[in-house]
Amino acid sequence: MSTDELLALADRVVVQAKPGEQVEAFVSRDIETEVRVYEGEVEHFVSAQSEGIGIRIIRDGCTGFAYAGTLDPSAIADVLAEARDNVEFGTRDEWAGLAEPDGVDVVAQELWNETLASFPTDRKIEFAKELERMTLAVDSRIRVDESSYADGAVESAVATNTGIRRSGRENGCYVSVGTLATEGDEIQSGFGFSVGRSPEEFDIAKAAREASDRATRLLGATQPASRRVTVVLDPYVTAMFLAVISSTLNGEAVAKGRSLFKDRLGDQVANPLVTLVDDPTNPLAYTATDLDGEGLAARRNSLIDAGVLQAFVHNSYSARRAGARSTGNAVRGGFKGTPGVGCLALQLQPGTRDQATLIADIDDGVLVQSVQGLHSGVNSISGDFSVGASGFLINNGTVGAPIREFTIASTLQRMLLDVAEIGNDVDWLPMSAAGVTIAIRDVTLSGA
Amino acid sequence: MIEQDLLQRVLAAAVRTGADFAEVYAEDKRSTSVGLDDGRVEQVTSGRDRGAGIRVIKGDTTGFAHTADLSEAGLRAAAEVAAAAASQGDGVSRTIALTRSPERIVSPVTQYPDEVRKADKVALLLRMNDTARAAGGSIVQVSAGYGDSRKHVLIANTDGVWATDEQVRTLIRITAVADGDSGMQTGAQSAGHTMGFEMFNQLDVDELARDAARQALTKLKARPAPSGALPVVIKQGSGGVLFHEACGHGLEADAIVKGASVYQGKRGELVASPLVTLVDDGTMTGEWGAIAFDDEGHASQYNVLIENGVLTDYMWDYLRARNEGRVPSGNGRRQSYQHIPMVRMTNTYVLNGHEDPDDIVRATDYGVYVAKLGGGSVNPASGDFVFGMTEAYLIENGEITEPLRESNLMGNGPQVLNDIDLLGNDFAMGNPGTCGKDGQGVPVGDGQPTLRVKSLTIGGTAA
Numbered sequence: 001m002s003t004d005e006l007l008a009l010a011d012r013v014v015v016q017a018k019p020g021e022q023v024e025a026f027v028s029r030d031i032e033t034e035v036r037v038y039e040g041e042v043e044h045f046v047s048a049q050s051e052g053i054g055i056r057i058i059r060d061g062c063t064g065f066a067y068a069g070t071l072d073p074s075a076i077a078d079v080l081a082e083a084r085d086n087v088e089f090g091t092r093d094e095w096a097g098l099a100e101p102d103g104v105d106v107v108a109q110e111l112w113n114e115t116l117a118s119f120p121t122d123r124k125i126e127f128a129k130e131l132e133r134m135t136l137a138v139d140s141r142i143r144v145d146e147s148s149y150a151d152g153a154v155e156s157a158v159a160t161n162t163g164i165r166r167s168g169r170e171n172g173c174y175v176s177v178g179t180l181a182t183e184g185d186e187i188q189s190g191f192g193f194s195v196g197r198s199p200e201e202f203d204i205a206k207a208a209r210e211a212s213d214r215a216t217r218l219l220g221a222t223q224p225a226s227r228r229v230t231v232v233l234d235p236y237v238t239a240m241f242l243a244v245i246s247s248t249l250n251g252e253a254v255a256k257g258r259s260l261f262k263d264r265l266g267d268q269v270a271n272p273l274v275t276l277v278d279d280p281t282n283p284l285a286y287t288a289t290d291l292d293g294e295g296l297a298a299r300r301n302s303l304i305d306a307g308v309l310q311a312f313v314h315n316s317y318s319a320r321r322a323g324a325r326s327t328g329n330a331v332r333g334g335f336k337g338t339p340g341v342g343c344l345a346l347q348l349q350p351g352t353r354d355q356a357t358l359i360a361d362i363d364d365g366v367l368v369q370s371v372q373g374l375h376s377g378v379n380s381i382s383g384d385f386s387v388g389a390s391g392f393l394i395n396n397g398t399v400g401a402p403i404r405e406f407t408i409a410s411t412l413q414r415m416l417l418d419v420a421e422i423g424n425d426v427d428w429l430p431m432s433a434a435g436v437t438i439a440i441r442d443v444t445l446s447g448a
Numbered sequence: 449m450i451e452q453d454l455l456q457r458v459l460a461a462a463v464r465t466g467a468d469f470a471e472v473y474a475e476d477k478r479s480t481s482v483g484l485d486d487g488r489v490e491q492v493t494s495g496r497d498r499g500a501g502i503r504v505i506k507g508d509t510t511g512f513a514h515t516a517d518l519s520e521a522g523l524r525a526a527a528e529v530a531a532a533a534a535s536q537g538d539g540v541s542r543t544i545a546l547t548r549s550p551e552r553i554v555s556p557v558t559q560y561p562d563e564v565r566k567a568d569k570v571a572l573l574l575r576m577n578d579t580a581r582a583a584g585g586s587i588v589q590v591s592a593g594y595g596d597s598r599k600h601v602l603i604a605n606t607d608g609v610w611a612t613d614e615q616v617r618t619l620i621r622i623t624a625v626a627d628g629d630s631g632m633q634t635g636a637q638s639a640g641h642t643m644g645f646e647m648f649n650q651l652d653v654d655e656l657a658r659d660a661a662r663q664a665l666t667k668l669k670a671r672p673a674p675s676g677a678l679p680v681v682i683k684q685g686s687g688g689v690l691f692h693e694a695c696g697h698g699l700e701a702d703a704i705v706k707g708a709s710v711y712q713g714k715r716g717e718l719v720a721s722p723l724v725t726l727v728d729d730g731t732m733t734g735e736w737g738a739i740a741f742d743d744e745g746h747a748s749q750y751n752v753l754i755e756n757g758v759l760t761d762y763m764w765d766y767l768r769a770r771n772e773g774r775v776p777s778g779n780g781r782r783q784s785y786q787h788i789p790m791v792r793m794t795n796t797y798v799l800n801g802h803e804d805p806d807d808i809v810r811a812t813d814y815g816v817y818v819a820k821l822g823g824g825s826v827n828p829a830s831g832d833f834v835f836g837m838t839e840a841y842l843i844e845n846g847e848i849t850e851p852l853r854e855s856n857l858m859g860n861g862p863q864v865l866n867d868i869d870l871l872g873n874d875f876a877m878g879n880p881g882t883c884g885k886d887g888q889g890v891p892v893g894d895g896q897p898t899l900r901v902k903s904l905t906i907g908g909t910a911a
Contacts, residue, residue: 045509383631
């Protein structure tokens with residue numbers, strides 16, 4: 001089924017709107033391949049196809065929703081009937097409503113790659129095997145517990161009787177490898193990956209080297225003593241940190257009083273070094289896109305400028321509540337849900353120095369290679385921040401011994417103000433934020 | 449859902465190219481969820497998921513494909529894709545004879561959720577919202593959710609296994625936000641069982657709401673958690689996630705066979721304090737991780753993993769058990785028909801010890817009392833794990849004193865299992881959980897009596 005056919009299907013639902021109803025149909029179809037290799041043989045090969053429809057109806061400020069994991073016509077009729085029935089149980093909300101065309105032009109993006117779409121299966125398998133071989137060749141202490149190739153393609157369409165009518169398709173692929181480094185009784189693990197719109201963009205050698213280094217570098221790691229230090233976050237860790245920060249900039253959380261920055265627009269909330277934009281129109285961003293989850297044009301939004309809070313991100317609902325316009329930040333996790341609000345492609349404005357130069361100025365610090373427990377020890381409402389970590393000591397400007405089994409803690413509010421430097425090493429990771437090295441002073445390290 | 453003849457034809461087609469094993473897993477699931485936030489019922493959602501996953505194994509290679517089309521044509525097409533992925537070549541024609549497993553009911557249901565009016569489900573949330581807000585003027589926001597599902601499952605394979613099951617789950621949760629001079633704090637509670645709407649005959653939803661509000665209000669007065677290693681007392685029913693993370697994942701056979709676990713080769717060895725007997729129990733009636741059959745059609749079991757500190761066995765799925773020449777332990781689970789099964793936990797818990805829980809606190813001069821844990825995660829290779837404490841207090845001179853702000857606790861699995869030095873006699877199961885592994889989430893339960901760990905790293909900011 002082509003994107004045109006998906007859109008036609010959505011149209012056929014929308015025209016069934018009754019007087020007084022707003023109706024939205026979101027239809028998608030995706031195809032995924034995953035190959036996992038172990039010891040030179042294919043461990044599993046998954047070929048997955050799924051499709052489905054979600055229908056949202058709003059009447060008199062009340063919302064109902066239903067979905068089905070099929071595009072069978074009789075199932076679609078059931079979904080529409082269920083969504084309509086569910087409206088009866090919603091509470092009236094004066095701001096409820098679907099998106100409407102806002103005149104913002106779509107910035108075209110190249111999200112579809114024909115080479116990938118017709119890439120032969122045996123070469124996909126070969127990528128996973130090659131990555132395993134190259135990783136094993138880096139270091140004799142390394143074993144590989146899984147090496148994978150995966151790709152996915154999704155086509156979707158959204159239509160409403162408020163004038164939204166959009167469709168698109170996108171594909172991408174990655175290879176990843178998990179490693180175990182062994183010395184005596186000790187095992188440390190690592191990972192490496194490479195992503196692309198097409199397999200031709202893979203850097204297999206780099207993925208192999210990183211996967212090996214991440215594991216072997218930690219061999220012999222000890223637990224550091226508790227103290228306050230400057231922490232340097234590796235680009236990968238920074239990207240995860242930014243994803244946490246983004247939930248405080250969510251217009252829906254602000255409207256519901258759940259953001260710690262709710263009353264702070266125009267305030268200095270971060271160090272003046274911090275300039276943060278959400279820009280899904282930047283083609284370098286892995287999560288670059290042309291449309292948001294409601295079918296509005298994705299756009300560049302400045303969120304923090306020289307430390308001053310400039311704006312929150314919105315979908316149509318949170319914007320209406322805030323008396324603002326949607327910033328094109330509706331986020332939809334597929335056909336099984338209605339759009340929420342979220343940042344699409346965050347980026348910190350980079351500094352001028354690379355990681356090594358930045359570290360050279362630090363007397364006592366910690367370089368954090370990975371963190372654990374962002375979902376369990378970080379509360380974006382209170383701002384409490386505490387995560388498990390592993391990495392390296394920084395002594396007199398040089399990176400030293402590996403350390404593990406420690407936590408780093410502060411609050412999100414303080415960490416933004418305590419940013420000491422941002423590196424120039426922007427890394428476009430497969431996440432909703434770009435990575436870049438940052439140094440944050442006065443963070444509590446808990447260890448032995 | 450699918451007739452016996454058709455299943456046999458599809459399985460035969462799946463092994464025609466010479467595969468050793470083929471399996472059909474089909475599901476038909478209806479679900480309802482309700483979300484309340486900011487004083488409003490934002491949305492009732494109805495969902496329908498229906499389809500089949502077909503797995504074909506040849507040698508060490510697994511092929512898998514799934515389809516939402518349960519017709520013969522749809523199933524055969526998926527079988528061909530899975531078979532081609534697993535093997536190429538000429539096979540032999542095999543006849544498949546399925547033997548229906550006797551019906552097995554672990555969690556009986558009396559009030560199916562799809563037979564309950566939506567208005568009754570909505571009313572529960574409105575009531576919890578009112579109760580939580582009535583707990584104090586500092587409660588500034590409440591969100592609550594209700595979810596139920598009824599899933600029919602069919603599993604058949606070329607070994608002749610043919611099992612059907614009906615899985616019913618009901619869940620309710622609430623989060624309250626309190627605002628004070630020191631900023632905002634949150635409190636949360638949830639309950640979930642493999643039961644229908646009769647769950648609410650025994651469950652006091654007002655109590656859940658009051659407890660969530662109480663946690664948030666208490667934490668307004670909380671001071672930063674300590675930084676560094678201290679003794680930690682974990683309240684009954686709140687710390688099962690400790691064992692899930694500290695050793696559960698490391699006892700899953702897929703990690704063991706690849707040498708990716710610190711527990712590899714340790715069967716028969718003392719791996720924990722002799723106080724610890726750890727069980728994974730899929731048969732625990734009504735609990736969130738209870739199943740009649742696992743997602744490979746094998747009956748769920750009560751499996752002792754650690755007995756008096758000695759590692760007795762790992763958890764097994766079909767594939768890993770077959771390669772070891774043993775029977776599976778009923779731990780092959782998957783998120784849905786779109787997913788490959790893996791070794792997963794069910795309800796994982798520690799059996800009672802002998803101490804009075806109050807004595808455990810009294811025996812602790814200075815430490816942390818954890819009344820509620822959030823999620824956690826582990827690196828099974830190194831054994832390093834974290835878990836979040838969402839409600840915790842300082843213990844001073846054997847007494848529970850001031851509330852602490854949220855932070856993570858960190859430890860190393862094998863070390864922490866040895867460091868359990870006091871174990872209570874007040875066993876309780878904890879909140880319903882979702883365990884994530886390789887991108888798949890499955891419902892799990894955990895539980896434990898009040899216990900003390902001699903030393904864990906508290907990831908706070910106070911000196």
